[in-house]
């Protein structure tokens with residue numbers, strides 16, 4: 001982990017000096033909470049072989065069960081700097097799954113828009129119909145109906161394969177989680193959350209979950225295949241994006257986040273690695289492993305270090321604003337080529353996040369700067385959220401309704417020659433099937449009855 005740690009390095013911004021961010025006068029009571037984190041990624045299938053990403057980001061989480069929306073962990077106040085010294089910083093589906101379109105419908109209902117002091121509201125946010133999230137509307141499928149062997153993605157918890165229905169020939173992305181690992185790492189609740197939250201989601205910029213399955217070793221999620229791969233790879237290739245390119249991806253991502261929030265879902269894991277690109281070049285959000293239905297606040301520490309909001313680090317309880325913070329980090333990273341708070345040392349990342357200081361290269365436009373500053377506000381009550389984002393001048397060139405209708409031409413359209421074409425993905429070593437420990441049926445039923 002780090003900023004531009006290995007080749008190819010992102011283009012160096014002209015006035016950006018990360019070391020400037022180091023001054024931090026805040027002492028916070030979070031170190032024990034952070035010290036308890038397992039920051040080493042658990043990767044199934046080995047590390048990526050062909051290309052090493054310049055910023056290899058990992059997901060972190062507290063491996064204790066989520067205490068629930070209103071319950072709060074009590075953690076003693078500890079000097080962050082002092083404690084950081086002792087931290088461990090190592091660093092088949094049935095035929096009917098076939099490629100249904102997304103059921104997006106414009107919602108004409110009036111919206112409750114809040115105003116921003118500097119910028120006036122100009123747009124009514126477009127949205128898609130709010131679904132009955134969490135309902136049993138994904139099917140169970142038989143894993144023996146699916147063929148899969150090529151890995152297209154490796155995360156901290158799961159391995160994602162290119163998969164094909166043996167009968168229909170339709171391609172999907174198949175996310176496979178090792179049951180034993182999920183249980184050992186106390187991720188049962190997150191795995192079930194992922195399944196339940198994702199089940200009801202229908203949005204053009206969110207990968208569709210078509211079905212779930214399990215055998216005696218693995219849990220499976222059958223997903224819409226995003227042929228274009230990770231936005232992250234595209235960003236690393238380009239170094240940084242132009243304003244127009246960044247507004248396009250930010251706009252589509254903001255629409256997806258807004259949709260989730262309208263369904264009381266906090267995503268809690270936004271990062272370019274999970275923003276995928278469809279065959280047509282549009283955003284497809286994936287990975288709902290940290291997503292949760294939250295009506296007020298939740299307290300579990302999870303996410304990616306560079307993208308964590310201050311209230312998550314401070315264990316103050318967090319809700320939808322965490323996603324707008326991460327969105328600010330995302331916009332910055334697209335425009336600059338690296339996140340605003342980064343370091344080889346996770347504790348330094350946290351200190352920079354808490355410092356409340358963001359340094360901008362001179363080429364960042366004043367509108368972009370204003371938006372990012374509004375999103376990276378430590379005070380959640382002052383942080384911009386959807387209404388302020390949708391009416392912000394940085395997005396002036398975008399027509400939100402056309403964007404939602406996927407009528408705005410994407411900046412890059414992947415070259416895909418056939419349905420199973422995965423040329424936009426990195427190459428991973430061949431997976432070793434059946435290497436995980438089988439789990440007793442009673443334990444499976446007790447933990448994963450819904451899969």
Ligand SMILES: Nc1ncnc2c1ncn2[C@@H]1O[C@H](COP(=O)(O)OP(=O)(O)OP(=O)(O)O)[C@@H](O)[C@H]1O
Pocket residue numbers: 058059152153154155156157158159160173175207223224225226227229230273274276286287288289
């Ligand atoms: N629907 C999809 N289509 C194509 N590729 C996908 C899809 N879903 C996931 N991937 C690829 O697999 C990678 C890992 O998937 P995912 O992020 O869901 O795993 P995870 O273990 O939950 O990861 P994390 O470390 O972010 O928690 C993604 O970053 C992406 O490259």
